[in-house]
Amino acid sequence: MKELKILAVVASLVLVTFYGIEPYAHHVMHPEGKPADFKFSDLKNVDTSLKGDVTAGKESFVNNCTACHSLTADGFDPMMSDADSAAAYGVTPPDLSLAGRIYEKNFLANFIFDPVTATKVEHKYPANGSKVYPMPAYSWMGAQEIMNIVAYLESVSPKAIDEAGLASLAAKEERTLFDVSREQNAEVFKSACGRCHDMKYGGLSATTPKVTIQGYMGSTPPDLSQYIISRGSHYLDGFINNPQEYLHGTGMPRVGLSEQAQAEVIEYMTQVGDPKKTEREELGPKVLLYLLIFAILAYLWKRKIWSEVH
Amino acid sequence: MAEFKKADSMLEWFDQRLGVINFSKVMMTEYWIPKNINFLWAMGALLMMMFGVLLISGIFLLMYYKPDVALAFDSVNYTIMHDVAYGWLFRHIHAVGASVIFLVIYIHMFTGIYYGSYKKGREMIWLSGMLLFVLFSAEGFSGYMLPWGQMSYWAAYVITEIFGGIPVIGGDLVVWIRGNFYVSDSTLTRFFMLHVLLIPVVMLGAIAFHFYSLRFPHVNNEAGEFFDYDVEAEKYLAGDKKGSKVIPFWPVFLAKDFFVMGVFLIFFFYLVFYYYGFAMDPVNFDKADGLKTPTHIYPEWYFLWSYEVLRGFFFEMFGISGKDLGLMAFAFANGIFLVMPWLDRSPTVAPANQRPYFKIWFWLLMIDLIVLTIFGKLPPTGANAWVGFASSLSFIVLFLALPVITTLEAKKLGAK
Ligand code: HEM
Numbered sequence: 207m208k209e210l211k212i213l214a215v216v217a218s219l220v221l222v223t224f225y226g227i228e229p230y231a232h233h234v235m236h237p238e239g240k241p242a243d244f245k246f247s248d249l250k251n252v253d254t255s256l257k258g259d260v261t262a263g264k265e266s267f268v269n270n271c272t273a274c275h276s277l278t279a280d281g282f283d284p285m286m287s288d289a290d291s292a293a294a295y296g297v298t299p300p301d302l303s304l305a306g307r308i309y310e311k312n313f314l315a316n317f318i319f320d321p322v323t324a325t326k327v328e329h330k331y332p333a334n335g336s337k338v339y340p341m342p343a344y345s346w347m348g349a350q351e352i353m354n355i356v357a358y359l360e361s362v363s364p365k366a367i368d369e370a371g372l373a374s375l376a377a378k379e380e381r382t383l384f385d386v387s388r389e390q391n392a393e394v395f396k397s398a399c400g401r402c403h404d405m406k407y408g409g410l411s412a413t414t415p416k417v418t419i420q421g422y423m424g425s426t427p428p429d430l431s432q433y434i435i436s437r438g439s440h441y442l443d444g445f446i447n448n449p450q451e452y453l454h455g456t457g458m459p460r461v462g463l464s465e466q467a468q469a470e471v472i473e474y475m476t477q478v479g480d481p482k483k484t485e486r487e488e489l490g491p492k493v494l495l496y497l498l499i500f501a502i503l504a505y506l507w508k509r510k511i512w513s514e515v516h
Numbered sequence: 517m518a519e520f521k522k523a524d525s526m527l528e529w530f531d532q533r534l535g536v537i538n539f540s541k542v543m544m545t546e547y548w549i550p551k552n553i554n555f556l557w558a559m560g561a562l563l564m565m566m567f568g569v570l571l572i573s574g575i576f577l578l579m580y581y582k583p584d585v586a587l588a589f590d591s592v593n594y595t596i597m598h599d600v601a602y603g604w605l606f607r608h609i610h611a612v613g614a615s616v617i618f619l620v621i622y623i624h625m626f627t628g629i630y631y632g633s634y635k636k637g638r639e640m641i642w643l644s645g646m647l648l649f650v651l652f653s654a655e656g657f658s659g660y661m662l663p664w665g666q667m668s669y670w671a672a673y674v675i676t677e678i679f680g681g682i683p684v685i686g687g688d689l690v691v692w693i694r695g696n697f698y699v700s701d702s703t704l705t706r707f708f709m710l711h712v713l714l715i716p717v718v719m720l721g722a723i724a725f726h727f728y729s730l731r732f733p734h735v736n737n738e739a740g741e742f743f744d745y746d747v748e749a750e751k752y753l754a755g756d757k758k759g760s761k762v763i764p765f766w767p768v769f770l771a772k773d774f775f776v777m778g779v780f781l782i783f784f785f786y787l788v789f790y791y792y793g794f795a796m797d798p799v800n801f802d803k804a805d806g807l808k809t810p811t812h813i814y815p816e817w818y819f820l821w822s823y824e825v826l827r828g829f830f831f832e833m834f835g836i837s838g839k840d841l842g843l844m845a846f847a848f849a850n851g852i853f854l855v856m857p858w859l860d861r862s863p864t865v866a867p868a869n870q871r872p873y874f875k876i877w878f879w880l881l882m883i884d885l886i887v888l889t890i891f892g893k894l895p896p897t898g899a900n901a902w903v904g905f906a907s908s909l910s911f912i913v914l915f916l917a918l919p920v921i922t923t924l925e926a927k928k929l930g931a932k
Contacts, residue, residue: 208554209554209555212555212556213555216556219882219886220619222886223886226889226890226893227794227820227889227890230890231890234894234895235812235895407593407594428802431593431594432801432802433801435798436798482597486604486605486789487789489605489789490785490789490790493785493789494785494786494789498782500778500781501775501778501779501781501782504771504774504777504778505778507775508772511767511768511771512771514757514758515760515763516758
């Protein structure tokens with residue numbers, strides 16, 4: 207009884223200290239940002255209720271976009287090498303095969319209308335400033351034409367394979383579910399982040415060469431291999447959705463991912479940055495059970511030995 | 517050479533050559549411990565076990581770690597964490613173990629203070645314990661640098677910078693410690709040497725000395741009672757186990773320790789698997805970058821209280837700059853526990869709750885240390901800075917007052 211009292215005193219001192227240096231300190235040092243807004247409701251330049259026409263969209267796309275962007279899913283290969291296009295535009299324009307799937311529709315339409323406001327980098331490209339964003343704004347297009355392009359992009363974009371599909375793919379190719387799922391998520395990462403960021407532990411380098419991106423952004427975008435651990439999924443969820451909210455004045459653009467695509471990117475960052483998560487969670491209970499048995503046996507032995515001296 | 521007769525058993529064979537029977541008596545079965553103790557007396561055994569855990573997990577890490585600024589980060593975060601089978605487990609055990617061992621050290625230390633186990637013949641136990649504390653602190657600090665993350669780098673920068681405050685030699689000393697003008701590859705490699713060789717070797721010696729210093733005064737007990745160990749031991753050996761005030765180290769004392777270890781290990785491995793972030797700071801998973809100061813720099817939790825004493829004095833007083841005052845206070849805080857046996861002027865060895873003034877002093881100290889620890893992590897702005905100042909000042913005042921308080925207490929108890 208007395209020992210339990212002592213234990214309670216020790217435990218409460220430890221808990222108070224713990225509360226102060228962990229949850230409370232984190233709360234003070236990393237205040238909550240605004241929750242993610244996957245509708246991008248601040249963007250209102252294009253009427254997204256219009257129904258787009260795929261064939262007309264493809265025509266507009268060929269006329270306006272293929273000079274810079276590839277779209278391999280529909281047979282448009284890149285015009286130049288990654289390094290050359292990076293040299294030409296400052297950053298390698300991404301392949302748009304997945305664009306229709308991974309970007310949220312309202313964001314995508316408004317991005318085509320005016321990339322600078324959509325990505326929230328006005329501070330880097332002020333109106334009538336000397337620096338010009340590499341991709342032209344298509345504000346001269348009517349909303350209908352923009353929605354045609356969006357419809358086209360959506361139609362060519364391969365659909366995401368669901369869990370069951372991945373499982374049967376894994377079985378067919380004799381690979382683990384982890385590997386095929388990571389491969390699928392990697393594609394999303396490459397399309398959305400891969401022109402700027404390395405993912406070294408996943409074997410990916412940014413398509414834009416280091417010196418070029420450094421000149422384009424003013425700083426080198428970090429290798430994201432360990433960011434799932436250093437920032438945590440909660441922060442990433444808010445940050446990717448709206449970087450300016452978390453790093454005021456940062457050069458990192460708002461990328462405009464849909465809720466699902468963003469979850470896939472974060473899942474990929476977890477698969478690369480913390481690949482032993484499953485192993486850890488499986489081993490934990492076994493070790494704890496073993497120790498519990500040890501503690502019980504130790505208690506019984508102690509009782510036996512001490513019954514002789516008390 | 518002595519004459520050897522043919523041994524009848526393996527035990528005898530070894531006994532003839534190594535005196536194992538006598539040795540185990542002296543070390544185990546006839547090494548006497550008071551019976552009147554609670555689980556707080558198991559902390560020493562826990563520390564020994566944790567040291568073993570750190571040693572073994574450290575050796576495994578050492579097989580893949582590379583002490584070079586270009587390789588260190590990836591060797592830990594990629595090779596050990598991703599590539600090597602169960603490398604992550606060893607790293608988690610090592611990092612969480614290094615953090616949790618300080619919790620046990622602090623409990624051990626404050627148990628000693630609470631029960632007055634540092635005086636009346638136990639001074640050398642206390643001093644050797646404090647030596648171990650210093651060594652463990654140096655070990656923790658040098659180890660934290662090895663993964664070469666942002667916190668590794670900036671904590672190393674801030675802590676080595678402290679030595680620059682020493683008059684006259686300060687500037688040169690910092691360069692000497694770092695092996696360069698800034699924290700660099702030479703700094704990493706020498707701290708690696710300290711972490712895996714010099715400090716652990718000295719630690720082994722210090723542990724042996726700590727144990728040896730326990731032999732003559734014996735460990736204290738819950739009542740602070742002094743009694744004749746020979747008489748009590750004889751009673752025990754004669755079969756009066758219930759009446760004797762002592763128990764043998766093996767098996768009786770250790771039987772209880774094993775149970776405490778079992779409970780502790782459940783707690784420890786829970787942290788290893790599910791809650792390790794407090795010991796492996798997320799910020800340290802960003803690679804060291806000397807050009808990018810992190811928004812918040814703080815040391816590991818176990819250094820927070822003395823770090824806060826360093827930061828607490830942030831303005832000029834008596835014509836001395838805040839920085840210098842902080843350094844002086846920091847030096848005071850790190851040295852003062854060492855002289856604890858001579859600050860307590862009362863001859864009474866008893867638990868604090870039976871000492872009218874010391875009791876209050878003890879709990880004030882605990883509160884002050886907790887406040888210092890918590891505010892040591894928070895950004896030192898606004899009201900936080902003043903809380904830091906007040907608690908740093910209280911810390912110093914508490915220790916300056918201790919001789920007076922205990923003298924008065926001795927008078928009061930003596931007069932009764
Ligand atoms: C002789 C025994 C030891 C050896 C061989 C050893 C070896 C190592 C090695 C190679 C590392 C770098 C890998 C890593 O960061 O995880 C490391 C890290 C570390 N060690 Fe030790 N170590 C020993 C004992 C200790 C002790 C007793 C302490 C506790 C005070 C300690 C505290 C640390 C800390 C805090 C880290 C950084 C952990 C991290 O951030 O992951 N080490 N040790």
